[in-house]
Amino acid sequence: MKKELSRRSFLKISALSGAMLGISGIGCKPQKQPGVEEILDNISKDVPGKGTSVIGLTVPPISQVKVGIIGLGNRGFGMTGLVNALCPDKAIITAICDLQQDKVDHTFEFLKKGGQNPALYGGTEDAWKEMVARDDIDLVMIFTHWDLHVPMAVESMQRGKHVAVEVPASYTVEGCWQLVNTAEETQKNCMMLENVCYGAEELWVLNMVKNEVFGTLTYAEAAYIHNLRTGYLFSDAYYNKWRIRHHVARDGNLYTTHGLGPVAQYMDIDRGDRFEHMVSMSSLQASLSEHSKTVDTDNEFYNRTDFKHGDMNSSLIKTALGRSILVQHDVVTPRPYSRINALAGTHAFHEGYPSRLSIEGKGHGWLPDEEYKEYRNKYQHPIWESLKEPIEKYGGHGGADFVEIYRLIDNLNRGLPLDMDVYDGASWSVVGPLSEISVELGSVLVKFPDFTRGEWTKERKLGILEHA
Numbered sequence: 001m002k003k004e005l006s007r008r009s010f011l012k013i014s015a016l017s018g019a020m021l022g023i024s025g026i027g028c029k030p031q032k033q034p035g036v037e038e039i040l041d042n043i044s045k046d047v048p049g050k051g052t053s054v055i056g057l058t059v060p061p062i063s064q065v066k067v068g069i070i071g072l073g074n075r076g077f078g079m080t081g082l083v084n085a086l087c088p089d090k091a092i093i094t095a096i097c098d099l100q101q102d103k104v105d106h107t108f109e110f111l112k113k114g115g116q117n118p119a120l121y122g123g124t125e126d127a128w129k130e131m132v133a134r135d136d137i138d139l140v141m142i143f144t145h146w147d148l149h150v151p152m153a154v155e156s157m158q159r160g161k162h163v164a165v166e167v168p169a170s171y172t173v174e175g176c177w178q179l180v181n182t183a184e185e186t187q188k189n190c191m192m193l194e195n196v197c198y199g200a201e202e203l204w205v206l207n208m209v210k211n212e213v214f215g216t217l218t219y220a221e222a223a224y225i226h227n228l229r230t231g232y233l234f235s236d237a238y239y240n241k242w243r244i245r246h247h248v249a250r251d252g253n254l255y256t257t258h259g260l261g262p263v264a265q266y267m268d269i270d271r272g273d274r275f276e277h278m279v280s281m282s283s284l285q286a287s288l289s290e291h292s293k294t295v296d297t298d299n300e301f302y303n304r305t306d307f308k309h310g311d312m313n314s315s316l317i318k319t320a321l322g323r324s325i326l327v328q329h330d331v332v333t334p335r336p337y338s339r340i341n342a343l344a345g346t347h348a349f350h351e352g353y354p355s356r357l358s359i360e361g362k363g364h365g366w367l368p369d370e371e372y373k374e375y376r377n378k379y380q381h382p383i384w385e386s387l388k389e390p391i392e393k394y395g396g397h398g399g400a401d402f403v404e405i406y407r408l409i410d411n412l413n414r415g416l417p418l419d420m421d422v423y424d425g426a427s428w429s430v431v432g433p434l435s436e437i438s439v440e441l442g443s444v445l446v447k448f449p450d451f452t453r454g455e456w457t458k459e460r461k462l463g464i465l466e467h468a
Contacts, residue, residue: 044447047177051184055455061415065091068137070128070152072098072107076143080107082405084114085394090409097121097131132156145242150175153190154182162189164408167257169425173433176426180451183422191418192425194261198403201355202262203381209266210465214345217267221342222259223328225335229287234295247309251282252436253329257428259339260327265462266343267323270423270452272459278317280435281443282310287332315435383468419463426451
């Protein structure tokens with residue numbers, strides 16, 4: 001590799017590598033300064049753990065799951081309502097917590113109407129620590145901003161709780177390893193709440209894949225395309241405008257899992273295949289700087305030009321079996337919402353937004369509506385029929401949120417492995433920080449860590465297909 005590291009890039013990557021490996025990084029005064037290849041190799045090396053694998057982890061059935069919830073803002077409040085919909089038959093909300101006391105009070109009033117009487121924690125940055133120390137909580141659910149996902153999940157597992165954490169589970173390589181190692185040490189579930197994996201379209205495609213409609217899978221495209229520039233990033237929709245701050249500090253694929261999670265399940269990632277390496281590049285940044293001139297002059301981000309994140313990031317992943325996956329991230333241009341959800345096999349091709357299907361031997365275009373509906377009806381995942389009434393009643397992203405929460409609680413009720421494990425959360429989330437490294441170094445190839453420590457070679461069925 002001929003490329004030279006700038007000092008800024010070297011310090012950044014060295015610090016990350018040092019933290020991940022548990023050494024003092026650039027402060028350790030090595031005998032020989034590592035080269036780019038050595039630094040990149042360190043990122044993909046296994047981090048020693050003290051526990052045992054949690055693949056297929058089961059726990060004794062919990063007839064009524066006692067839930068503690070952290071983060072009661074827009075996302076957290078809605079998801080709390082879905083947990084409440086399963087109370088008291090399948091769950092009970094033991095405690096709720098948010099830094100903003102008004103969020104706690106508002107959520108409590110809502111829950112009280114449904115007969116819930118949770119303990120309340122809020123008003124201080126450490127209130128959540130008091131909550132997870134309780135001995136009457138089975139499951140901690142985390143709906144905070146990204147910075148807090150790892151410390152909250154780690155401490156909750158160390159306190160003997162199972163964890164369900166919003167996406168991404170972590171936005172650093174080190175954080176992904178912390179989640180994996182803690183889950184293995186404590187033998188607790190740590191599930192990332194990727195709701196898109198429970199969407200009707202995604203489960204339908206997954207069901208077709210497993211029924212060999214697609215034949216041999218070769219490539220896929222995934223994305224998070226969602227214009228958040230107007231009404232979100234510059235506003236108070238996110239607490240302390242935390243999300244736009246990532247665009248100032250980072251350049252990469254910041255929000256990978258909505259598009260990538262379903263694709264990873266189609267391709268049995270960490271269940272017979274794995275992400276092996278990737279490259280990433282970003283376009284120039286223009287949309288945020290231009291829009292910043294139009295917001296109120298008292299807005300902290302008025303007339304700013306220091307946004308680091310390009311308008312579009314494109315990352316290309318290669319798997320161990322030779323498949324390729326394009327993952328895109330654009331939350332600032334007027335491009336219509338899309339997760340792309342494109343999947344190619346030797347016998348079929350699907351593309352979302354809108355959903356369309358092409359089948360080998362049935363012409364050179366998309367299937368006509370009637371034939372498309374035949375495939376949709378034949379291979380629709382049965383959970384969408386069995387939960388039809390509560391899905392229509394409670395919804396959440398078209399019903400995916402309700403199905404996700406139902407499956408999480410129901411699997412704990414029945415003592416079954418959760419649909420997604422800590423390795424899924426780590427492998428899907430780590431694309432973010434790896435993309436930053438690739439971009440920083442001029443779109444170089446970056447290898448993935450193997451969070452399963454070799455267990456990915458063993459084929460295993462997804463729970464959503466086996467125990468629906």
